[in-house]
Amino acid sequence: MRRFRRPVLVLAACLLGGGLGVVVWLVAIRQPAGLPKPLSVPSGDQEVAWINNTTGGDTWALFVIGVKRAEMPVNGVASGLSVDDSKAFPEQSTAVPEVVVTRAGHAGKIRIRWYKVAAEATIDGWVQALADRTPAPLAVIGGWTSDRAHELAQALARQPAWRGDRPLLLVTTATVDTVLGDPDDPAGFPRVSDQPNLIEVYAGRSFRFCFSNAQMVRAVTDFVLQEPTLHPGPAGWPRLRAVGAGATGPWGVAADLADLARRPTVFPLEWQDDPYSGDLYNQFREHLYQTLGGEGGPRYGPLIVRDPAFSIPFSVGGFSRPNHGEAAAVRAILRNLPPPGERSLLVVPTVSNPTRRVLLALAERVPQAGRRLVAVTGDGLSVNTFYRDAEWAWPARSIPIPLVLFAHDNPFGWDAPGDQFPPPGYRLEPKNTTEEVLLYTTLCRMLSDAAFPAPAAAEPRLTARADEVAERLRTRPDKFFDDRGNRRGLNGEHVVVVRPTVRYGDSSPGTPRPDATIEVYRREVDGRSWTRVGAVQVHPDQAAERSPVE
Numbered sequence: 013m014r015r016f017r018r019p020v021l022v023l024a025a026c027l028l029g030g031g032l033g034v035v036v037w038l039v040a041i042r043q044p045a046g047l048p049k050p051l052s053v054p055s056g057d058q059e060v061a062w063i064n065n066t067t068g069g070d071t072w073a074l075f076v077i078g079v080k081r082a083e084m085p086v087n088g089v090a091s092g093l094s095v096d097d098s099k100a101f102p103e104q105s106t107a108v109p110e111v112v113v114t115r116a117g118h119a120g121k122i123r124i125r126w127y128k129v130a131a132e133a134t135i136d137g138w139v140q141a142l143a144d145r146t147p148a149p150l151a152v153i154g155g156w157t158s159d160r161a162h163e164l165a166q167a168l169a170r171q172p173a174w175r176g177d178r179p180l181l182l183v184t185t186a187t188v189d190t191v192l193g194d195p196d197d198p199a200g201f202p203r204v205s206d207q208p209n210l211i212e213v214y215a216g217r218s219f220r221f222c223f224s225n226a227q228m229v230r231a232v233t234d235f236v237l238q239e240p241t242l243h244p245g246p247a248g249w250p251r252l253r254a255v256g257a258g259a260t261g262p263w264g265v266a267a268d269l270a271d272l273a274r275r276p277t278v279f280p281l282e283w284q285d286d287p288y289s290g291d292l293y294n295q296f297r298e299h300l301y302q303t304l305g306g307e308g309g310p311r312y313g314p315l316i317v318r319d320p321a322f323s324i325p326f327s328v329g330g331f332s333r334p335n336h337g338e339a340a341a342v343r344a345i346l347r348n349l350p351p352p353g354e355r356s357l358l359v360v361p362t363v364s365n366p367t368r369r370v371l372l373a374l375a376e377r378v379p380q381a382g383r384r385l386v387a388v389t390g391d392g393l394s395v396n397t398f399y400r401d402a403e404w405a406w407p408a409r410s411i412p413i414p415l416v417l418f419a420h421d422n423p424f425g426w427d428a429p430g431d432q433f434p435p436p437g438y439r440l441e442p443k444n445t446t447e448e449v450l451l452y453t454t455l456c457r458m459l460s461d462a463a464f465p466a467p468a469a470a471e472p473r474l475t476a477r478a479d480e481v482a483e484r485l486r487t488r489p490d491k492f493f494d495d496r497g498n499r500r501g502l503n504g505e506h507v508v509v510v511r512p513t514v515r516y517g518d519s520s521p522g523t524p525r526p527d528a529t530i531e532v533y534r535r536e537v538d539g540r541s542w543t544r545v546g547a548v549q550v551h552p553d554q555a556a557e558r559s560p561v562e
Contacts, residue, residue, distance in 0.1 A: 078452025120474025161186030165213035177478035244276035292361035382412030408528035424546030502539035
């Protein structure tokens with residue numbers, strides 16, 4: 013258990029009238045409330061601790077939907093799972109929310125419980141309390157942000173002893189590759205190359221169900237470079253580049269020099285108050301050099317413009333007006349922007365508000381900005397920003413610049429009309445995106461498959477060993493995880509393209525047209541091809557309308 017604070021006696025002496033009077037104040041310190049107190053686990057059952065902030069109600073609601081939908085058949089085969097969500101949303105905020113998973117033919121239940129992080133119930137406190145209880149959790153689910161995932165992994169790694177196997181860490185949406193030290197500790201920031209991967213902090217016990225920053229960058233970059241309408245550089249640049257690379261003799265030298273002059277321009281931005289935008293930018297830079305440079309190396313790679321203004325001090329600001337640092341970055345881009353006819357790549361590794369401000373400023377200052385710039389990022393911008401919340405969150409009519417972002421699953425994976433399989437009340441309809449729910453369903457199914465092994469005894473039951481669950485996750489036939497516990501890439505990544513409607517020289521200005529089209533592509537098992545799996549049109553002053561998938 014977390015130790016109580018010792019009572020503190022505060023003495024305040026005030027000299028009155030030449031020191032004749034002394035007033036002594038006794039400050040009573042009461043026992044702090046809200047200390048971690050995990051629930052007991054019935055015999056034969058196992059607990060999975062879902063650790064999140066007290067403000068994580070929306071995330072918990074999506075998680076419960078994902079878990080409940082694990083009851084649905086998989087490729088026409090019944091899952092055998094049953095999910096009791098009767099205690100998932102208790103009326104009292106101090107009660108512990110819980111969903112219970114069982115499997116037909118097996119004894120025992122998985123109890124997934126939300127333990128809420130607060131001022132007096134910290135991540136370290138919960139880990140200590142869970143380690144002191146018998147039995148230890150089978151697994152801990154966390155990682156709604158990269159910094160929280162790092163903190164949770166550190167707390168689990170520091171805990172020396174558990175009453176049973178050390179629990180697994182199931183990371184949900186934390187994407188950072190290289191983790192950083194404590195920014196308040198000067199000794200906590202050795203060279204970035206010396207920092208561990210997030211999955212290595214709690215080594216051998218961590219499994220990441222989302223894709224990492226490096227995987228997101230590879231997916232987004234690979235898609236942009238193969239898509240002619242988004243490819244950076246002059247028109248026809250890929251063809252000319254191939255001619256230059258394969259030519260010989262004097263003509264080859266001339267083509268080579270022309271090719272060198274046609275390197276695509278990249279503008280990388282970084283927000284200093286976001287410690288993970290640097291990691292995402294570094295991944296973009298490395299992959300762009302590797303992909304565009306080829307065997308020629310950086311000499312033939314993209315022209316990555318360096319300017320101190322691209323390192324923006326902070327991301328705080330209003331809705332549309334860029335802050336001081338962002339305005340300076342915009343001016344630096346304008347100074348280095350190639351002439352019309354060439355498209356540049358803008359790397360914006362941040363969230364929606366800074367991205368919106370920068371793109372709005374560029375759209376106001378760059379003629380035909382939609383043909384001269386394409387912006388790329390990771391998963392910091394939710395697809396709902398452009399879909400559900402488009403009316404107020406993303407004025408696509410004012411931002412003609414295409415934007416390519418990443419999704420960990422299909423954000424438009426709604427249930428087909430008339431589909432009878434979703435549990436009542438848990439249908440996925442075109443009111444919201446589906447990425448997180450589908451990710452949580454995958455997590456629940458994989459955890460259940462590992463915890464409820466195939467019947468091999470007269471009375472099959474839920475495993476009590478986290479080590480057995482870890483081994484089954486590592487040896488899945490689909491090889492979902494690599495040897496370290498990261499999710500494998502080059503299969504299943506989703507890229508989202510926000511294409512604003514081009515209105516330059518519009519010959520029919522009075523004809524109603526959508527403000528933007530949102531397209532979703534899935535990478536196929538060959539690691540190279542992409543399949544369009546969904547598309548919606550965003551119309552002005554009304555909710556997004558779903559268009560047929562081509």
